[in-house]
Amino acid sequence: MCSLFGLIDFKGCLSTHTKNKILNTLARECQVRGTDATGIAYNFNDRLRIYKRPIPARKMKIHIPHGVNVVMGHTHMTTQGNAQFNQNNHPFLGHVDGNSFALAHNGVLWNDKDLRMDENLPQTSVESGQGQLHLVCRRK
Structure with a gap:
């Protein structure tokens, strides 16, 4: 199954170099739970940035x-x-309501087609049940 990792520099005391080193180490250690893709999300200049690659x-x-x-x-x-x-x-x-958010999770939603019909969810280009969970969360 997948893996989640993250970093919160609550007091802003870490250098950017140190944060990047920690994040790369965490990502490499977490790849034991998934090697098909890697991604991160963060806010910068009042914009949500998502960087992900199928590697x-x-x-x-x-x-x-x-x-x-x-x-x-x-x-x-x-x-x-x-x-x-x-x-x-x-x-x-x-x-949601003009605000952007990022979502990552560790799990599989197998009833995504039923949820799409029951909840009248919009179409998406995401091919997996994971993406359908994203749509359910958007709606709440």
Whole structure:
């Protein structure tokens, strides 16, 4: 199954170099739970940034800009859909009431087609049940 990792520099006392080193180490250690894709999300200049690629963490260089103090990360093991289509990988981008958010999770939603019908959810390009969970969360 996938893995979640992250960093919160609550007091802003770590250098950008140290944060990048920690994030790359965490990602590499987490890839044991998924090598199909790696991604991170963070806010920078009042914008949500998501960087994800269909590659294992050991091949991805994570580099956050100066001033970023909170980062969410994910390593992905594909259970549904094709990881080569980057829209299937985490973190997912969502929008609610004009605000953006990022979502990553560790799990599989097998009843996504039923939820789509029962909840009248919009269509998406995401091929996997993981993406359908994203849509359910957006709605709440």
